[in-house]
Amino acid sequence: MTQTNLLSLIIFAPLAGALINWLVGRRLRNERFIGLVACGSVGVSTIIAFYLGFKSDGALRGTQPIMDHLWTWIQVGAFRADFGLAMDRLSGIYALFVTLVGLLIHIFATGYMHGDRGYYRFFAYLNLFMFAMLTLILGDNLLLMFVGWEGVGLCSYLLIGYYIDKEEAAPAAKKAFIANRVGDWGFVLGILLLFWLTWRAGAPSISFFDKTGVTSALATVAGMPIDGFTWHAIFAGGITSVAVLLFIGATGKSAQIPLLVWLPDAMAGPTPVSALIHAATMVTAGVYMVVRCSAIFTHAPLAMFIVAIIGAATALFAATIGLAQNDIKKVLAYSTISQLGYMFMACGVGAFVAAIFHVMTHAFFKAQLFLGSGSVIHGMHHEQDMRRMGGLRKYMPITWLTMCAGWLAICGIPIWAGFFSKDEILWKTWSGHLPGVPVGFNKALWFVGAVTALLTAVYMTRLMVMTFWGSERFREEHVEHVHEHDHGHAVHEPRESPLSMTIPLIVLALLSTFGGLVGVPYALSSLTGGHPENYFEQRLAPIVSSVPEHGEGATEGDIHWLSTPPQPVDGKPAVEVAKADHAEAVHNAEEITQERIFTLISVLIGLTGISIGWFMFRQQPLRHMPRLLENKYYVDEIYDATIIQPILVVSREGLWKLFDIGVIDGLVHGLGRTVIRFGKTVRYMQIGFVRAYAAIILAGAIIIIGYFAYNGAHVLRFLK
Amino acid sequence: MVPQLSWYLALSAVLFTIGVVGVLIKRNVISMFMCIELMLNAVNLTFVAFSSYFRDVSGQLFVFIVMTVAAAEAAVGLGIIIAIFRNRESLDVDDASVLKL
Numbered sequence: 001m002t003q004t005n006l007l008s009l010i011i012f013a014p015l016a017g018a019l020i021n022w023l024v025g026r027r028l029r030n031e032r033f034i035g036l037v038a039c040g041s042v043g044v045s046t047i048i049a050f051y052l053g054f055k056s057d058g059a060l061r062g063t064q065p066i067m068d069h070l071w072t073w074i075q076v077g078a079f080r081a082d083f084g085l086a087m088d089r090l091s092g093i094y095a096l097f098v099t100l101v102g103l104l105i106h107i108f109a110t111g112y113m114h115g116d117r118g119y120y121r122f123f124a125y126l127n128l129f130m131f132a133m134l135t136l137i138l139g140d141n142l143l144l145m146f147v148g149w150e151g152v153g154l155c156s157y158l159l160i161g162y163y164i165d166k167e168e169a170a171p172a173a174k175k176a177f178i179a180n181r182v183g184d185w186g187f188v189l190g191i192l193l194l195f196w197l198t199w200r201a202g203a204p205s206i207s208f209f210d211k212t213g214v215t216s217a218l219a220t221v222a223g224m225p226i227d228g229f230t231w232h233a234i235f236a237g238g239i240t241s242v243a244v245l246l247f248i249g250a251t252g253k254s255a256q257i258p259l260l261v262w263l264p265d266a267m268a269g270p271t272p273v274s275a276l277i278h279a280a281t282m283v284t285a286g287v288y289m290v291v292r293c294s295a296i297f298t299h300a301p302l303a304m305f306i307v308a309i310i311g312a313a314t315a316l317f318a319a320t321i322g323l324a325q326n327d328i329k330k331v332l333a334y335s336t337i338s339q340l341g342y343m344f345m346a347c348g349v350g351a352f353v354a355a356i357f358h359v360m361t362h363a364f365f366k367a368q369l370f371l372g373s374g375s376v377i378h379g380m381h382h383e384q385d386m387r388r389m390g391g392l393r394k395y396m397p398i399t400w401l402t403m404c405a406g407w408l409a410i411c412g413i414p415i416w417a418g419f420f421s422k423d424e425i426l427w428k429t430w431s432g433h434l435p436g437v438p439v440g441f442n443k444a445l446w447f448v449g450a451v452t453a454l455l456t457a458v459y460m461t462r463l464m465v466m467t468f469w470g471s472e473r474f475r476e477e478h479v480e481h482v483h484e485h486d487h488g489h490a491v492h493e494p495r496e497s498p499l500s501m502t503i504p505l506i507v508l509a510l511l512s513t514f515g516g517l518v519g520v521p522y523a524l525s526s527l528t529g530g531h532p533e534n535y536f537e538q539r540l541a542p543i544v545s546s547v548p549e550h551g552e553g554a555t556e557g558d559i560h561w562l563s564t565p566p567q568p569v570d571g572k573p574a575v576e577v578a579k580a581d582h583a584e585a586v587h588n589a590e591e592i593t594q595e596r597i598f599t600l601i602s603v604l605i606g607l608t609g610i611s612i613g614w615f616m617f618r619q620q621p622l623r624h625m626p627r628l629l630e631n632k633y634y635v636d637e638i639y640d641a642t643i644i645q646p647i648l649v650v651s652r653e654g655l656w657k658l659f660d661i662g663v664i665d666g667l668v669h670g671l672g673r674t675v676i677r678f679g680k681t682v683r684y685m686q687i688g689f690v691r692a693y694a695a696i697i698l699a700g701a702i703i704i705i706g707y708f709a710y711n712g713a714h715v716l717r718f719l720k
Numbered sequence: 721m722v723p724q725l726s727w728y729l730a731l732s733a734v735l736f737t738i739g740v741v742g743v744l745i746k747r748n749v750i751s752m753f754m755c756i757e758l759m760l761n762a763v764n765l766t767f768v769a770f771s772s773y774f775r776d777v778s779g780q781l782f783v784f785i786v787m788t789v790a791a792a793e794a795a796v797g798l799g800i801i802i803a804i805f806r807n808r809e810s811l812d813v814d815d816a817s818v819l820k821l
Contacts, residue, residue: 298818687817688816688817688819689813689817690813690817691743691744691745691747691752691813691814693743694743694744698740
């Protein structure tokens with residue numbers, strides 16, 4: 001275990017940037033200064049994160065985590081929470097891509113927010129977000145993670161509601177905040193229950209790591225027997241309960257099925273915010289938490305089952321909605337929800353490494369797509385409706401080219417980053433097997449995943465076609481617009497964005513093109529020779545807990561399901577397979593063949609999706625989509641009718657009119673009235689006549705004397 | 721006939737009652753003031769009687785204290801009475817029922 005204080009600089013540099021921008025930047029109002037402070041502070045974090053990750057005994061190269069114990073935060077009885085940071089391989093990967101993508105988005109935002117009145121405020125919030133997000137990632141116990149978790153929620157709220165003059169911004173911010181509170185309720189209960197469990201096991205802790213005086217809660221849980229696969233395990237207060245409660249927290253933060261409604265509305269915030277918070281980093285915090293607590297989840301098969309189902313359902317659900325949206329950012333928002341569903345599906349089948357891999361590649365290509373859409377919106381003078389775009393590739397060539405990289409990545413076309421991660425998830429879903437779950441379950445999940453992949457390719461192609469190809473629909477719209485407002489100016493031509501915006505786009509496009517190469521699976525890399533091992537998986541696999549094996553028979557059966565002999569894949573002869581297999585005895589030849597077939601299938605799915613999208617929308621970009629999808633399955637309306645309205649009615653009729661006005665006000669007013677009435681009676685004593693006072697004194701004296709006359713003996717005895 | 725303790729106490733009670741009744745029924749400030757003095761002296765008489773009865777000198781000491789306080793009270797009280805008379809041209813306490821003039 002290495003100790004270094006550099007680690008705390010990663011989180012405190014953005015905090016310092018936020019403070020400087022808030023205190024100094026708001027007075028200077030100098031965009032260059034504010035941008036420099038914001039990007040510089042994140043840049044410091046990025047440099048330190050990369051240094052700590054890749055130095056000779058760094059977090060990603062060594063086996064021991066880098067720790068930084070700052071102080072003991074809470075110590076009550078057996079409960080102890082430290083303000084301590086830790087960077088192991090998992091948090092290292094996260095810290096690297098969060099700082100890198102964050103830095104690029106900060107740079108992009110200096111161009112995007114140019115000329116905005118709240119420039120300093122925006123960057124102060126953005127830096128504060130980086131601080132909270134890095135605290136979430138690097139915190140070495142659940143409670144500190146929760147602090148970061150709440151911090152990013154707060155910053156998300158502040159930034160969604162950033163455009164204070166926008167009508168939909170404030171309700172959207174409120175919605176995000178409230179939906180997250182529902183999730184946080186589960187998270188906090190999960191932390192408490194975990195502490196209680198470990199306390200009963202004799203090692204009370206909420207820490208992720210072994211430290212002086214604290215044993216890792218995860219290790220304690222890992223030593224416990226695996227929970228049974230029964231429904232009442234959810235309420236039994238055991239490991240399954242902890243896992244389910246933590247997952248409720250994750251559904252809030254990562255917009256999974258019961259709590260997904262806030263993320264699309266969150267697009268009311270500025271586009272860099274959508275890219276950073278609501279696509280690349282914050283919303284993947286739920287995945288991070290689940291993977292971090294993989295020891296808990298692998299000991300709760302039922303929780304894994306739930307995670308997988310929710311993930312798959314969300315992936316499919318959001319993808320279908322994404323098909324029918326017309327707002328460019330809304331499409332991307334539903335796409336994000338869908339991809340998050342993918343990640344949770346991977347977690348649910350025990351492919352934690354694949355989930356993290358997808359988180360990373362998704363951060364690259366989704367940030368790219370969001371920034372690209374930001375660039376389009378910027379170039380179109382804040383037009384977000386794709387129906388009024390079209391033909392933009394002539395006007396914004398850089399944005400178009402870079403977005404193509406993101407598009408191909410999310411569709412899962414080979415070489416591009418999304419291909420490797422998505423393919424790995426699909427393959428792991430197919431080949432994995434959960435204890436206690438029917439064998440067909442994984443196959444069904446795979447099918448849902450494959451359909452989602454198809455839909456993803458379709459709606460992303462639709463987005464690209466509507467935006468960059470076809471007739472230039474903004475022209476007619478703008479003419480009308482000008483007439484309406486009697487502007488008198490010529491049509492605003494869309495223009496390419498400045499360098500500060502295109503450079504991050506290019507970098508992210510490169511990352512989404514080549515970023516996936518760190519995790520090429522063995523089945524593919526062995527085709528070309530060279531790196532035989534999946535570098536990413538090899539790095540991360542020791543960190544996460546694996547699903548306990550339950551009998552090999554089931555997986556054996558699956559392999560024979562496809563009764564095809566080894567086939568030439570990707571033009572390579574089948575002989576190569578066997579040769580490569582000799583070199584690595586660990587890998588099963590049949591399994592590799594199957595994995596290659598599945599890779600081919602997912603490539604075909606991606607290509608099919610793209611062609612469907614192309615042929616459907618190239619000629620008719622404004623084709624009407626089913627109303628059910630366009631209205632997002634009426635989820636908002638259903639929530640409004642079943643949850644929000646009842647709460648409003650109960651609050652208004654019951655709590656306000658009955659309880660507040662009746663009971664509370666009644667009590668307060670009644671008390672006041674009683675006091676007034678009493679005063680009215682008693683004030684006749686104060687009439688001002690001296691002789692009346694004398695009479696009252698006399699009466700009092702007589703009463704006292706009378707008392708003594710009757711009880712004198714007792715009182716005197718008492719006094720003695 | 722040797723005077724008994726009860727004689728003194730009875731006299732004292734009579735004097736005190738006269739004082740109380742006088743304070744309650746008199747309207748003239750001076751008369752009320754004199755009634756208060758009467759009550760004080762009735763109490764003094766009780767003290768002295770008990771002191772002689774119990775052969776204890778502390779009762780006599782109390783009388784001195786009471787007389788001192790009564791003297792101070794007379795000084796302050798007469799000052800207030802003069803002030804009231806100057807303001808209201810009257811010595812009737814019922815005229816002075818309101819603090820405002």
